[in-house]
Amino acid sequence: MSPTITAFKQSPDRGRGLARDMRVRWALEEVGQAYEVRLVSFSEMKEPAHRALHPFGQIPTYEEGDLVLFESGSIILHIAEHHAGLLPADAHARARAITWMFAALNTVEPPILELTNARLLEGDKPWSTDRLPLVQDRVRHRLGELSTRLGRTDWLDGAFSAGDLLMVAVLLRLRASGILDEYPNLSAYVARGEARPAYKRAFAAQLAVFTGHPPAG
Numbered sequence: 032m033s034p035t036i037t038a039f040k041q042s043p044d045r046g047r048g049l050a051r052d053m054r055v056r057w058a059l060e061e062v063g064q065a066y067e068v069r070l071v072s073f074s075e076m077k078e079p080a081h082r083a084l085h086p087f088g089q090i091p092t093y094e095e096g097d098l099v100l101f102e103s104g105s106i107i108l109h110i111a112e113h114h115a116g117l118l119p120a121d122a123h124a125r126a127r128a129i130t131w132m133f134a135a136l137n138t139v140e141p142p143i144l145e146l147t148n149a150r151l152l153e154g155d156k157p158w159s160t161d162r163l164p165l166v167q168d169r170v171r172h173r174l175g176e177l178s179t180r181l182g183r184t185d186w187l188d189g190a191f192s193a194g195d196l197l198m199v200a201v202l203l204r205l206r207a208s209g210i211l212d213e214y215p216n217l218s219a220y221v222a223r224g225e226a227r228p229a230y231k232r233a234f235a236a237q238l239a240v241f242t243g244h245p246p247a248g
């Protein structure tokens with residue numbers, strides 16, 4: 032039975048790949064697992080029926096038989112643990128790939144989200160112009176460290192893994208700011224992620240929700 036995920040009925044980014052169902056779609060495409068999508072509006076997300084799946088009234092959720100999950104990282108870990116392709120077989124390499132999943136969500140995504148919030152939600156506040164450079168510098172600090180670790184390698188630790196999937200998904204949220212371009216190896220890393228056929232299929236499926244046109248092929 033195919034799992035069902037939830038996604039925005041009206042995505043704020045107009046289906047450009049930033050909503051977090053994208054990373055779950057990408058993981059499912061990487062492992063070749065077909066899936067269903069249930070679209071929810073902002074008001075539906077806050078209703079009891081959806082909150083029974085997701086206590087914080089958000090997307091994505093994941094339903095598979097009687098299993099219900101929320102949190103994109105947990106969903107992707109579940110997918111990666113039940114299918115080949117997103118985690119290495121070697122126990123230590125697997126633990127390191129999972130470490131990168133946590134690093135993406137817990138160390139790299141928070142300053143990026145802070146920057147998004149500073150721009151979108153606080154841009155009209157009188158203190159915003161003083162605060163924004165501080166927030167941008169916190170992002171640069173983290174990216175500098177990540178860039179040093181990645182160096183000239185294609186992926187964070189050997190072959191592409193769920194750690195890379197989440198890291199690329201998180202870094203993509205920075206593209207509009209221009210900050211990612213300051214780190215050529217990270218830009219190239221993100222581009223490598225976007226070039227993966229599974230990413231392209233997931234992106235096309237998410238965009239189709241916005242355009243109303245199903246992806247070709």
Ligand SMILES: N[C@@H](CCC(=O)N[C@@H](CS)C(=O)NCC(=O)O)C(=O)O
Nearest residue numbers: 050051088089090091101102103104
């Ligand atoms: N930590 C959660 C964050 C989920 C989240 O923020 N989802 C956003 C969409 S990308 C959402 O539903 N926003 C609407 C809202 O919070 O009301 C995850 O990784 O799944």
